Amino acid sequence: MGHLGTNILFAGNNFQRLLGGLWTTIWIALLSLIIGLILGTILGMLRTLKNRPLRIVLRLYLEFFRIIPTVVLLFLAYYILPRQLNLNLPADQVAVLVFALWVAAEFSDIVRGALISVPQHQRESGLAIGLNHWQLFRYVLLPQALTLELPATINLATRVVKTTSLLMLISVMDVINIGQQIIEANGQTHPNGIFLIYGVIFFFYFIVDYSLSLLAKKVDIAKQH
Amino acid sequence: MKKISLKKLITTGIILATAALTLTACGSSSKSSSASSSNNTSSVAAIKKRGTIKVAVFGDLKPYGWVNKDGKRVGYDVTLARRIAKDLGVKIKFVQVNADSRVDALSSNKVDLVLANFTVTSDRKQVVDFANPYMKVSVGVVSPKNALITSADQLKNKTVIVSKGTTAETYFTQKQKSVKLLKFDSKTQQFNALKNKRGVALADDNTYLYAWAKTHPTYQVGIKQLGQSSSIAPAVKKGNKSLLKWTNNEINKLNKQGFFKRAYNSDLRPYFSSDVKPADVIIEK
Known part of the structure; x- marks a missing residue:
């Protein structure tokens, strides 16, 4: 096994460092998802309203984040924004900011789609029993939309986890960045270490993303009963 | 008809927004790419006041800037960075960069100093200020x-x-x-x-x-x-005269003390073939 470079993985505290990198990946993804999903729900609700200027602004916001690649957004926020507004945030906060805004944009479209797919008679019945707009959302539309949103939301969440691999470009010490440090530190003596380290990283990502899909399945089944 | 006009409106909006963003970005980079003495956040005085110097280093270039198995940053560049922090009397904060982001890290004040195997070229001299070299390639x-x-x-x-x-x-x-x-x-x-x-x-x-x-x-x-x-030299933000002058003096001083030869022996010699002499790599005056 030595020739595969397993000794690299467990030399010193390399493995703990990789786990530390994984934790950075997870908390950034988790925090951005929490903020993004809350913000996205609000924006999604606003987008179903009849107010045209508001809808256009929100549509522009969505298209901005959907069209521009995440790498560009990260660079913009990390390198250009400080020069522009003298706002110098640490890299991990920039990451959460960009990811949360991105998640909010994408999720607002998911929420909007789900809200308008709730059958029309549900909305009308709600209005008929005298619910106001907020109550209609809170008690009738959102609970029903939730089931419809679920698959797309899990898809979005797994994408966020995977996209954290771009964070190494703005100096965040995520799992890929640490992995690369280990690979390069041993590159001359263990040229095959790259396969092992990336293999382990692949496994890490798999565990995180697969547990998300398992969760989705569980919630889905629970909903149907 | 109504649908088309909405689409047009959105498209125009996006184009305008993008154009505005690009314009402001360009405008600012030409305006603030140099650090004026009045609000230089990376001057020697500002660094001492802050108590930390932020240095851009590589994390994956052995044996210049890399991370050993205990998770500690080591290498020829890193040794110099630690010495500079010590002589300034401040703590050191490493910011890991890759080759493409070395200039941006300086111009957006993410770091005060770049010590990342930065080769002096005439193109780069336009955008950053190089101090005296400490290595050659x-x-x-x-x-x-x-x-x-x-x-x-x-x-x-x-x-x-x-x-x-x-x-x-x-x-x-x-x-x-x-x-x-x-x-x-x-x-x-x-x-x-x-x-x-x-x-x-x-x-x-x-x-x-x-x-x-x-x-x-x-x-x-x-x-x-x-x-x-x-030459490979430390770089500071364009116009940061205070830190540039300090770094130049520091490099000269370290040269006289034989610091670079010691750093060569501890950080580079173990990784180079035995026929290589210090004079092939470091600059001695």
Whole structure:
């Protein structure tokens, strides 16, 4: 096994460092998802309203984040924004900011789609029993939309986890960045270490993303009963 | 009809927004790319007041800036960075960068100083200020010990292996047209080609070849320097005179104390083939 470079993985505290990198990946993804999903729900609700200027602004916001690649957004926020507004945030906060805004944009479209797919008679019945707009959302539309949103939301969440691999470009010490440090530190003596380290990283990502899909399945089944 | 107009409106909006963003971004970079003395957040006084110096280093370039198995940053650049922080009397904060982001890290105040194997070129001098150099690099040629190439004349009409986009490729295409080049995309490919004898020698940065020859003892860097050598120097934000002046004095002082020779012995010598002398890599005055 030595020739595969397993000794690299467990030399010193390399493995703990990789786990530390994984934790950075997870908390950034988790925090951005929490903020993004809350913000996205609000924006999604606003987008179903009849107010045209508001809808256009929100549509522009969505298209901005959907069209521009995440790498560009990260660079913009990390390198250009400080020069522009003298706002110098640490890299991990920039990451959460960009990811949360991105998640909010994408999720607002998911929420909007789900809200308008709730059958029309549900909305009308709600209005008929005298619910106001907020109550209609809170008690009738959102609970029903939730089931419809679920698959797309899990898809979005797994994408966020995977996209954290771009964070190494703005100096965040995520799992890929640490992995690369280990690979390069041993590159001359263990040229095959790259396969092992990336293999382990692949496994890490798999565990995180697969547990998300398992969760989705569980919630889905629970909903149907 | 109504639908089309809405679509048009959105498209126009996006174009306008993008244009505005681009314009402001360009405008600002020309305006604030230099650090004026009044609000220089990276001046020596500002660093001392903050109590920390932020230094950009590589995390994956052994033996200059890398991370050892205990998770500690080490290397020739890192040793210099720690010494600079010590002499300034402040703590050090490392910001890991890659080659492309070294200039941006400076111009957006993410770091005060770049110590990341930064080669001085005339293009880069336009956007950052370089201090006195602390290392040099040039094109070197490695070949098998049993058919060692020791001068450029031996390469005439022979095949030399290079990587695309390297200074070695540029050197041969411009200066030694009689040499046939076999070009590869990656370091791994080029070294495999040399092992498979697809060329008589391989040309790349000499400092990189010294390290490779160390782990491949049947090869030797027969030509240590081809053409002019380039300097590797610390860089500060364009216009940061305060830190530039301090760094220049510091480099001169460290040179007199023999610091770079000691750093060479501790950080570089273990990773270079035994025929390499300190004078091949460091700059002594």
